[in-house]
Amino acid sequence: MAFSHIRNWESSTTMSRFAGLTPLLAPQSIAVVGASSDATRIGGRPIAYMKAQNFQGTLLPINPNRAEIQGIKAYPSVSALPETPDAAIVAVPAELATQAIEDLAARGCKAVVMFTAGFAEMDEAGAVAQQKLVNIAKTSGMRILGPNCLGVFDARRSYYATFSSSFDSGWPVMGRIGIASQSGAYGTHLYTLARNRGIGASLCVMTGNEADVTVGECIGWLAENPEVDVIAVYAEGIRESEGLIAALQAAKDARKPVVMQKVGRSELGGKAAQSHTASIAGDDAVTEAVMNEFGVFRAVNSEQMLDIAHTATRKIYPARNTLGVITVSGGAGVLISDVAESLGLQMPEMPVATQKKLRELVPFCAPRNPVDATAQVSNDVTLVKTFTESMVRDGGYSSVLGFFSMTASSRRWPSISEQLNQVKAENPGRLYVLSVIVPPEGRDKLEADGWVVHEDPTRAVTAIDAMGRFGAAFDAPKPAPAPTVPPVKLPAATPTEAEAKRLLAEAGIQSAPEAACATAEAAVAAAERFGYPVVMKILSPDILHKSEIGGVLLDVSDAAGVRDGFALLLERAKQAAPAARIEGVLVAKQLKGGVECIMGIIRDPVFGPMAMFGLGGIFVEILKDVVFRRCPFGEDVAEQMIRSIKGAPLLQGARGRPPADIKALATMLSRLSAFAAAGGEKLVSIDLNPVFAMPDGQGAFAADAVIEVAG
């Protein structure tokens, strides 16, 4: 690729959100602080790699003891450099590294790749030293990748600011997948797997400790890079949201699929759980919600990540994906159908007339879809074209999968693949995938012909389905705006239930009819007004979890019960919390016939307020059947959330129930999200538990509300 092209791209992206990373990720000149003549040392490897691969920019080794390094003129110090480099590699020990960073900032260098370890990943002193780096970066505007990072490489421009030893076994395959990884070891693991499979992933950036540059920003830069079509990400924990959100939005806008492997599912529940919602939300659930929001595909392992990234490089993302299958094995057809059904990928039947036509050709074929041409194709290879053509044209599928297994290693394959290529050439614009067993040369030929090759049919189906998911995300209508709510004025401390409900009511979030009652007679009057049965709860700003002290009475069915209950609750509160301020008893209408739900807000330290929705009781606590979303959002998103949980059929009228008022639930949830966003940093959490979704048209009501305020 001509160098001039790169220049052009750089100037075209100067005004973009992530262009500030270009000196780091695509520099024209690079210094190496701690440059070594030994090509196996970390200060020697980048120079050796760039020399071997003929880097077209300027290399500036820095070493106080040598006049040249690996045949290149060296300089004794940063200040002695003849020009200010775009970027510098820092490969000196920690005790020298901070000074080097200061020197580079003073010189006006725009970016640093910092290999040096021994910072926040090690101990408290390291964390302090790392903070110093952050301060230099902030003050000077110089961007720092790392410290404790394996760096970055872009094979297309022969840029190797990395000491990875993975090039011992070969150079990258050129291609349009860009990798961003927080882990160096895993980033190079991934790139090596790609290379061994002949998959083009020539650009890889590894962020290490992320003192400054985050994986989110790198995703953004890749999203803006015209040489990248697909972004593969490995993340352990997202530390910064603004860059990531902007990056995922940029990728989505550019129709570039993001495939992410996020580890750390098992850290769930690791943080102190102040509220009910917080005990369910973990870093992982929150990050997954953000991935879902932007249509990121979460891969279960590196193979799946590469399967999907590679398939995505064909740039065919059918928003309404349908799969047509041509197979020579009935068994494989059933297997493929199983996987498609489990993923929700549609496999419509072939038109009846076409089925009839094919059955006339081969009496014991199976023409429904999967279309099983049977072993007859061995006797007459033209059947491959006839069957595949009928399938593609008459079935109208957006994705086509051919299962030919080891037939692709047989002597008949050249003539069969010729037939397949003809069908493909005559019916463009679809995603063509083959499940075949072939040696690498055969695979490369098929790939060059425009097929995506997956040996295993189940992996092929998963990748095909992912393309449809990308398409659906890219083509999704812009979500509705979040509702506007009045300014939220949180009290200084956690409010009582009644006060919480009043605050929520101002944002349009309805509770069951209720009254705060200071006396037993007031409670009776309220109960008579609402109608029996009623719920009674102790009312105190000092008692947050009322049911734990027996402070909630259900099914109170007459005036005598209300009087006795009033006395009982006061007695229980006095026993359990003698010092608590008691303001009386809350009397509420007991809602019957609704579906019990839960809504909540948890403030995530990275992503801010996150809304949660689930069905009540066992659904949340045993089955963890809940959904999260960043706040705020509109009613359309709220309704999608509600309908996405596994238990959703219960709200849609399963088991002879009346359908629940999902619109009212969605309104409540979106208002809650707006309330949370307006609540600011003081808002720690909200639990609405239970919320009753009444039959359609009758609304949704919070039966309990806890708002937790910081401090």
Place this chain on the structure above:
Amino acid sequence: MAFSHIRNWESSTTMSRFAGLTPLLAPQSIAVVGASSDATRIGGRPIAYMKAQNFQGTLLPINPNRAEIQGIKAYPSVSALPETPDAAIVAVPAELATQAIEDLAARGCKAVVMFTAGFAEMDEAGAVAQQKLVNIAKTSGMRILGPNCLGVFDARRSYYATFSSSFDSGWPVMGRIGIASQSGAYGTHLYTLARNRGIGASLCVMTGNEADVTVGECIGWLAENPEVDVIAVYAEGIRESEGLIAALQAAKDARKPVVMQKVGRSELGGKAAQSHTASIAGDDAVTEAVMNEFGVFRAVNSEQMLDIAHTATRKIYPARNTLGVITVSGGAGVLISDVAESLGLQMPEMPVATQKKLRELVPFCAPRNPVDATAQVSNDVTLVKTFTESMVRDGGYSSVLGFFSMTASSRRWPSISEQLNQVKAENPGRLYVLSVIVPPEGRDKLEADGWVVHEDPTRAVTAIDAMGRFGAAFDAPKPAPAPTVPPVKLPAATPTEAEAKRLLAEAGIQSAPEAACATAEAAVAAAERFGYPVVMKILSPDILHKSEIGGVLLDVSDAAGVRDGFALLLERAKQAAPAARIEGVLVAKQLKGGVECIMGIIRDPVFGPMAMFGLGGIFVEILKDVVFRRCPFGEDVAEQMIRSIKGAPLLQGARGRPPADIKALATMLSRLSAFAAAGGEKLVSIDLNPVFAMPDGQGAFAADAVIEVAG
């Protein structure tokens, strides 16, 4: 392998359950009906393969038009053969095949491999022709593989009774995995994948239409074959149970893992659902229950099948499996922990003292488990041994996984692997697995050294976990005997609820206290005796699903309610089913405070009565959270079933409930299974829905019972 060895094995297994398949699967002499001189035709390939691989037995080509075939003396007919062959291949068209089968049976041949297609897989006439084959097999005792099958091969004895073209790309790798597949295309797909990965799977039998020999019997023969340690199975639908059950028992007794890929999950619900239980049970759920019963691992795809089968050839099956991980990447460690946690594979922490010791060696290592030795190992490879040895010895793990990724392709690998080999040699008896990226030669060397190599760490963890599951199944105590129940005398037609409950009560299956009442006054008297509230149900042998006609009243709370209810139920029955015989009303105590469950029986056409257990309502209907088991079984199995469902915490005292009487539930479920087994073929289904599991010590009671009887 010496031929004498094979002879010995055959004589040693003559008395076994599956020895009858030996002439088919390991013949000493084989005829080929329809033998061809053309080595690419189906009648020519087996001869060409056996010649090429030097088959040691006798080959007898049959062709009326030639005196020799591919250099071997040929005979014009079966009757002209100089000796009776152990087995014969039939490779002539369908119109000639039946006669050939008759001739072979008359000659006393013991087995036939029938390639010929055009039988039950094609049409009704084909099914009739196939039945004729079955009759010949039954009458003569000659076993038939197929028709419409790809045959069998055993590379170890150079036996190739197959026309698979998969040998175009290479011969099998010798090894101790045996494959049994219903599909020819998928069986050879699997074998080809194995060969390409260097995995030894040298014996493969493909059963086609299964007119006679079933995949179950082939599993049994492999279980008895001393040359096979692990059995890989591909199945589309099990047609016969006795052979499969005996086979799986034989494999378990011989401690031979069975890995099965069973397709057809998506056919669930395809059959007419007469009963509630039947609408949930599908062929797939039933087959899965049988797999679970015998510790069969159900693989999701061929890669997983081979991963697990290959790992199993090390013959290390730790019943209480624990995993210790040595890694050079923290990220990979987290990924591995994620997968282990999701599978329930234990990863205990290292002893604190050892952690301290390792942290003194490498200050910023992570020694808990995963043990991350960090990139320091690049500087000092002896750390690999120190860390791994500490992990293996002090941690005492039964399985050890090393993640070294592309380090295994680097120049340092020979010295690192030497260190690892030392640790392995000094600490035998554990399962040693490596996740590395290496070329095939490197992989083969590691495998020869005794490591199991998986490139992907998530696949490695899944395979390691599977070994523990095999061990747990092999070492499980013999299940308790099923309870004995009195002989079950089913009525001629489906009985009323009261009669059903009486029948079940004879087997010790308790219902809620109830009385059949012919008059309103009798109903009041019964209700007063039980205490209010009561449930009232219409009593008629002609009304099976009472709730659908409004024939059930809940929460009847006083005598007036009982009187009104009696009249109402009679009126509703009259309206809905004017011709129905009405015997009165059933009055039952309404149980409160129990957990609602469902138990059922469905008669599977292959496996006979299957018991189902689940929690009531949404758990069954929306979440499909149910478990199945072949009848009959004892209380220990019943309790395992109950505790295995996802919703089990609800029975164990979740959400502040009292724990339910699981013992009583288990007693009821095992008695139900014995009742079903004793009920014979007339029993179509049983629904006990709901069953109330009362708090511990208070029993379990069926609140409704439907027994469906055939005819």
